[in-house]
Amino acid sequence: MLKVLISGTGFAGQGHADAFRGAGAEVVGIVGRTPHVVKEVAEKMGIPYAGTDWQQALDDCKPDIVSIATPGGAHYEPIKQAIAAGCHVFCDKPMTDRADTAVELNELAEAKGVKTAYAASFRYAPGVLHAKRLVAEGAIGEPTEIECISHFNLERDIPFGWSHRKEDGGGRLNNNFTHTLSIACTLVGETILNVAGEVRDDLGRAPIVEGVHNFATRRSFIPKDLDDPSLKWGESNVEWSYTVMAQLESPMADKPVSVLFKHGGLVPRFHEDHIVVYGTEGAIYIKGHYGSGALYLNDGQEWREQALPADIEAQVPDVKGETEQCWHYLARLFVKDIAGESVEPYPTFREGSQYQQIIEIIRKNGNWTDVSGL
Template sequence: MSRRLKVLISGTGFAGQGHADAFRGAGAEIVGIVGRTPRVVQQVAEAMNIPHAGTDWDAALAECRPDIVSIATPGGAHYEPIKSAIAAGCHVFCDKPMTESAETAIELRDLAEARGVKTAYAASFRYTPSVLHARQLISDGAIGQPTEIECISHFNLEREIPFGWSHRKEQGGGRLNNNFTHTLSIACALVGERILRIAGEVRDDLGRAPIVEGVHNFATRRNFIPKDLDDPALEWGESNVEWSYTVMAQLESPMADKPVSVLFKHGGLVPRFHEDHIVVYGTEGALYIKGHYGSGLLSHYGADKEWTPRALPKAIAKSVPDVKGETELCWHTLASEFVRDIEGETVEPYPTFAEGAQYQQIIELIRRNQNWTDVTGLA
């Protein structure tokens, strides 16, 4: 293209600033940023040298006339800005979860398709270097036909983290929206994108959280944990969303004769004993990746019956963006693919609103907890 693509950002916190950096890294121009609080959005705009700062999204769309909008707010605040952006003919880059419900996610997917705009859905940890390496090894037949995947994580989050959007279903909170979206995307990237079956259960083992003023940046919310949780003046908000889940899935894989079984086990509030990990098993071996999103060391179990660490191939290492943080690295990768696609280059398929809407439907199915069989009457 003859000019740089213009990007308008929704959200001023960790994600908003991260998206802005990612699109700048992809060669786009950040023309504006919108947030809820005038003082905060002005400070962020000045610090990041962004020309337009405001609190009115529709006014920013009209003034900035962006080619792309980047949605970096909690999921419950996605629907209206995305709908307005699609109506304005903008391409949309949206962080997970896509929206707070399957109904609104489906509507936005259909509106984007009808308007002919491109979309990107940032369930983006599929772009960690070790996941890319594992995908290449599986494709090359290093483990034979893939048969099974397990994704295990325990976050040990503080129960006293101040009450906010992460505690409420209608605001896009919950561990399915903010953890499972990534691991499901990783599993699909590794063995195949077609999800055949799903079953699962969830548990809210938190109950409530203290209400504290002044929390703006999600990444620094721990700094606001009250020192005296027994203070009678302290107010509490109620959680209505899951903090732990167990999900089973079957994925169709072009590399396997049978569906690949997948286990997703996540405890948001419980401590880990061994490392969080992702393991892919096959008919002739296995791959182990350390870390809840597969960002750690990759080891291969092959014909020698030994687990052997495998170095990252030079081609993958060369392609990794030179940024700090695995979250930022993955945003940079997806933003680059999105920009290149909009500019007419040929790119590998990436997650779009099709996946975003599908994932929201799956999350609602899991939350219904209708997978149990009552066996109390059996002899």
Template sequence: MNRKPKVLIHGTGFAGQGHAEAFRSAGSEIVGIVGRTAHVVSDVAKKMNIPNVGTDWQEALRACQPDIVSIATPGGAHYEPIKQAIEFGCHVFCDKPMTESAETAVGLYDLAKEMGVKTAYAASFRYTPSVLHAKQLVADGAIGEPVEIECISHFNLERDIPFGWSHRKEDGGGRLNNNFTHTLSIAMAVVGEKILNVMGEVRDDLGRAPIVDGVHNFATRRNFIPEDLTDPSLEWGESNVEWSYTVMAQLESPFAQKPVSVLFKHGGLVPRFHDDHIVFYGTKGAIFIKGHYGSGQLSLYGADKTWKDLPLPAEIADTVPDVKGDTEQCWHYLAREFVRDISGETVEPYPTFKQGSQYQQIIEIIRSNGNWTDVSRLA
């Protein structure tokens, strides 16, 4: 491609605006943006200097003739816009979750292959600097053969965040769709991209949330928590999706003879005592990264039996986009790789709809809670 790729954005909130900035940074032209509310999308387009504005996705595809579409709406609203974009011949960059179900995700993956379009799946925290560093260390043999990974996070989210897509399975909500997708991607990026086995348990310990009008941006939803939660006129919505999960998995690794065991433990509504973290254990050492998505300090446990904080190598630092915010930084990284690939450059493998469809299938397996064995009658 000997011109700037043209990108059409679907979504006006935190993700939509973040995707637009990422693709601009990657050398693309943002030709249009679509949202569900006319005045909101007009305001965002004016602020971001985007020329074409609308609420009709199919019309925007015809008017803008994009090379790439970026899907930045909640997961339950992904299927039809992605299907229409693929049929239009567009490459697709999609935030997680890919869709609301395994069936629709697999269908889109198959359609993309049939139409010959490229796809990117933004379970993108695999691109934090410390995760990139951990990947290099494991490949270099710094911890020997990887044997175990531990991903622990507790978010202590406010229980009274207004009712919305994150509370509804059919809209792409739940902590598996919006937390596990990232940590699974991180684990696979560092030790190996093939998932062998998985089992898990989920729990909805929220119950309900207040229904409030006016929430258009996921990043500012906390500002809409009602002051008086005892107001008898307040309406409530019922959650139907998990807010906590425990998952065990086995990954195949080119760096180990045996499958690598992985524990994913997340509590969306409970407080943390120690730091959220990701740890990679090996036969000769271990790597600890502070933070639920591996965005903090990396420490190495080596032959001297002590933990040492390691600086980020210059060759990795040079690849990290110079933008504020871990989420934004990772979007920029993936968008850059995607545009380079579409433009014919050679790039490292990145997450695509193959991974996105696999993740939705795995999430449905975990949500079945089918791993319990009744031992209540044992003597």
């Protein structure tokens, strides 16, 4: 049985541990920053080893796989140490906080010969899997366009933390665009030809609050009195909104597929978030920002809701939560691949490093043409 060591004790760390257990691996240890927290999580989850020193944990546990489930700014050193130890690496998005470190880690992994998985994993949402099949079957003719639209209306006063800081792997490109780009690629083709975009930080600042540990419960720490003069504030330095255009090469189309990614982290939606794939003979509409809702097919005349095929439904891991389902799906592929079984291609550090380079290009906001003098 393959042995797994987890880095991170929050929502993602516990989710990764469950996913690898679901894939038939043994979770032998977990590492976190705070001694009492990592001890409590290990006891709760029945993980035999708990520690705060990552290198020591690698030496003590001798894992086959490490799972990196901390914020992106804390990925680089643990992954580098794990690769040096000959471990296969499963890493949540973003891969790191910078393009150069992401590229370096991909090169190190390839040189060492270890396998990697990059968890931009909502490509495994049931609706996305269904849409991918329909596109491949020619249900909409040649794909021509994709649009990925989402508005999260996040509370502006969520406590200041890693999500507000570029150097910690925060920002909506790292934590939303990575998923939707992966979805677009799995739908029509993995080759990204061109990209252009702009970002905006429309948050400014957030209250500093002690005691926030689990990203999933951060809303419960929003201060009741935001006018309290003793309240301290942290300044955001990363985007909360983005608009990106891309062109993807598709083996199913003669021309590049145009893609629009529009996300507003702090603004309310009017209609539902959605993903749409347009083609020369029809279109596919999926409700939900990551394609987890109902799917509709248009044959050129009207929209009809489509039932999820039984074989795809049977592949969906029987766990609560769409995030958790997708982690389970990818972990299952990764474990099977390491064990020598034949599996479909999945995102690796190649995609993770590529996405990080694309994010840096978008963040430059270098796509504007000044027409004020025309």
